[in-house]
Amino acid sequence: MALLGAECTALVREDVVIDAHQGYPDQREAWDSLGERMRAHVAGEGASRLLGVVGLPEASYWLVQLCTAVEVYPEAAAAVSIIAEDERLSLVTPVVFARLLRAALGIPFAQALREAIPGGTAERLGLVERAEPAANRPLSQQPLRLTAAELAAALGDEPASDKGTLSVRREPPSAGTGFARAFVQGAAELLRERGVLCIRAASSRAGRQLALDLASYRGESALLVTAGEELVEPAEVWRLRGGLAIVDLSLAAGARGFSEAWVQRLARHQRPLVVIAPWSTVTFELATVDVEGLDPQARLRVWSLGLGDESRAAGLASRFGVNLEEVRAAVRAARDTARLEGRMEVEGDEQTLAAEVMAQGARRMGRVVSRLRTNARIEHLIVPPAMRQALEDIVAWYRAGPRVRGEWHLAERSPLGRGLSCLFAGPPGTGKTFAAQCLAGTLGLNLYRIDLSQVVSKYIGETEKALHRIFEEAESGHGILLFDEADALFGKRSEVKDAHDRYANIEVGYLLQRLESFEGVSILTTNLRNHIDPAFVRRLAFILDFPMPDARTRRTLWEQSLPPRERWEPSLDLGQFVERFPLSGGNIHNIGLAAAHLAAARADGSLRTEHLVRATYRELEKNGMPRSRESFGPLSTHLPGR
Template sequence: MTAMGLGPLAAEPAEWMHDAALLAVTHHLQASRTRPPEDLDPRSAWPDRAGEWQELVRRAAELPVDASGWTTVAALAAERFPDAAAAFSILADNPALHLPTPGVFARIAMAGLGLGYDEALAAALLAAGAEDGLELVPPAAASLPASQWGIRLSAEGRGRCFGRALRARGDFFAATHTAVMLRPARVAARILAAEGVVWVRSSSRRMARQLASDIASLGAGRGYELIELRGGEPVPLPDPHAPLLAVDLFALDAPPRIPPVIADGAGLLLLAPDRFDAGHIQAVDAPALDAVENRAVWDAAGIAPAIADALAPRFQLTLSELQGARREAELMANLAQDGDQLLTPPDRAAMAAAIRAAGARRMGPSVSNVRTSVTLSDLVAGDEIMTQLRDAVSWRESQSRVWNVMGLPRDAGEANGLTLLFSGPPGGGKTFAARCLANALGLNLYRTDLSQLVSKYIGETEKNLSRIFDEAEAGHGILFFDEADAVFGKRSDVKDAHDRYANIEVGFLLQRLENFGGVTILATNLRANLDPAFTRRMQFIIDFPMPQQAEREELWRRNLPLPDWREDDLDLSMLAERFRFAGGNIRNAAVAATHLAAAEGAPLGQRHLARAILRELEKSGLPRGAEDLGPLAQWLTEAR
């Protein structure tokens, strides 16, 4: 019985390894108590206890398992028996690793299997590196030699040893449409027919899946099975009698081991990020949809031409995304009707709302959808700011005409996205302006959560950012990076590995912004901290200064409660002149004062504003003496 032959019949060998591990750890602990650590030979097999191993030697001789197979048995014993896993940890002197190591296996093999240490060590190292069912796991101290790494059953190995299916079934997707990416789909179909496998390469998971659907639409099965591969899982082999199999590799950090032989008549699509090397497998690229392909998606989804004409330039969706949004829009439209009325298809507004709602759900936990109803007319800002914001709206609304009708030449790799930089002091209106702009464009506003995006692990930040850029490429929302200098900061001289990888992150963002076809807003209080290379990639740079007196008075007026809930003696001109607050501070003070008034059941008056403004001055670190409060000081004195 070799490693490949181990299956449900491995129970008896696993029990042998369990007993051997417990006996080994008993001898190890006894030796540790009687001899100093420097006298313990890690290559020995407890020769003074050889008599206690005789029964295990006899049992092993009756089991047809070779040295490679015993390595798999050791990994299986760690899965089946918690006390064996604990014993392996003690023998390896590593409390964080509850797995057999090649070194530990070699000692047990010397004592119980009659193998030499070097022979057993080599067998374990080679088996863990070559067997499909095993993998070497580096412990926390990654600088340790491989002889001290853990040996673990892979997902395929667990399936074999426990007699289960080697892979779970994926989801089946029908593909009866006319191919959208027709040219690359035909190329991939020819490769698939000749070789049985094709590598679908893309910077976007969405586009890779769209091409997979197009390839399937050209085949006889008119559909495909999709499996998302996770770390440690083997690439499943396709069934020649089953539909085309598409395996999504985008969740992996590195390309997996690809099966060398594909069964005749089967088809395997490997959907991979373009950072992976396809090796010997022929690859086909899945680029972003151009204008013609994007419109073809809407036609394939059966959307009315009038709605497609209006929305296709605005949203760049895959076919599955659009079909899901159409079903949601139809459901909501029909639920809103009376039961006796004829069912009608959703209109343009309902389709747009469904696309935005579905897109927000797909964005994941690293962003929050900021709901907004404010418009540009609600923004209190100078003429220059308002002009630039209106120009930004016009820019986005006219982009399809500029690039697809007027024939403006493109630079290689250039996207038609829109990027804005909002800079200014805290509370100056940057976030409010972003909400207004999102409403004007009819898009969601996605505020990025930097705690979810930025990771201390190398490469994770780029992966997190890539996911949200990829999804937002569909055009259903604006990516809003508040405190953008945290991730878009200046590159520095490389003094250590941290600097090197920080610079790599900034370089990735520069490249991703340039290739992003959606709308991005970067907001910062410290514009000087941004890398200068970002400014070249901005279509609009808008500075939000502290509001002037007239603007402050208007902000007070707009943020106070209705006139019926204000006392007549409120002097908004005095408030605007004396307190040089930003818009955010004015909003905070107005809300706090209104709560004080509501608690009394009275209209808002000077006494409420005095207390609220004092608190805001304290938070902002501004002078708050009697002379600074002016006429409001008397109300504080009376309150005391």
């Protein structure tokens, strides 16, 4: 088109002026032949596949093609310079483009010009851009050029945002699907017919899995774009090609500018397009598929696809409800770990893969939780026999969960209460938090302590949003949620006297609902059991009351908190401390640690009675407990200066 236009321009006598609105009246046979080839090209699949958009006007398509030709072929750049009659200009101008399109395709000059001046579709989509706009040139004479991202795509490189702000995760297609194939097929048909499909997901993890399944069913890669608090630019999504575009809006519901109109704008020029949005916020008038979580069969299929071995997948699927994207990441990380350790086998055994899933989960939990690292087990906990039996029952309940829900299908009878929620109540220092650590260590799970300062927000709705993210992430099975001092979050609802009370009650109501539907393990600890909202009680599988330790238990706690017995001074008698000070396990642990430091500071490193006395006095002082000479009795002689 450019060369033919340059040839016609060169043949025009200098004393003849041809109206640009008429294109080129000469060499009509050549122009008609070219026009037929161009229309045949647009009618084929090549045009839509190249641009990756639907609804792009034909004129804009040829504008992008002409700008590409100028970049790739020097003779095309020279040709547009001849047409523009300006040897300094080797880029396409709107007038040059409109004249060529009028001659080749008969498109009205004004219509073609409208697509090339500022605000045209191709420029709005970020396919072309203005090249050094000049104030002394008409808009129709402002030169256009292809954007760097489009040029890279035309040359066969991976598409990217020219501003570098769009993060795209590319996942290759898998051999099968995680969800049932009939369900995926139905969703794929909706996507094919409508061009845009909204996945309304109770769980972002499940929504992304269905999106991956759709891409695999279509035999193409998934291009995953995750929108956060800052919404992505639609123009950057419009340029995606080489796979199924998937935009995850699960975290964008509260973002500034998020609306149905924004989603409709996103879907205007990028088709096919899959949009994942949170269940409670979607009212979009798009073809919609509702998705809950991953059931046991889907979890097994996902792990089998990720590992390529169903026998290895069974154990991991019973523990972790993750999607294929996360399984692949765990496999890659396990291989990297094996190489760093110099091991030949790089597939990763079940233990290594489980550790990688847990590590990934801990990173995703973010700043709203604190991960409590522990190697403790239930056998390390000093509690009465009945308490130990109750903790062992909790372990058995968790491990039998997949059988009860999967093989016996008891979960189908009641969709609520499928998780394991426990309440640990008792005075401070009686071992509630340590018991949670022992449970996590025994079950091989992370333990996440909820940071109330990060969760509870003064802004309406922010607390629920933070809790939703915590619960959803923990439901994948890599960790236990520990709500320390739970009465702050799970307290009794108050009488509504003002707006603050009303929204506080809404938060408690949300917690009631979310805890009931939670499928993971949650532990609530409180010093004030009577302050817990009674509505929570029936949602709890176990309620354990941690008593203050008796004399026999205190002796065991003292012995475990102190350095090895060979470090003790022969005259050291624990009996006096056990009988005189009815302390909790936490207090005894603190005393033992302080006394150990006092002993280690001495040259011989021996633990003496005076070390225990001084450490005990400081612990009593710190907690505001009685610490008179009478309470220490004969031990008071080891309190120098008091």
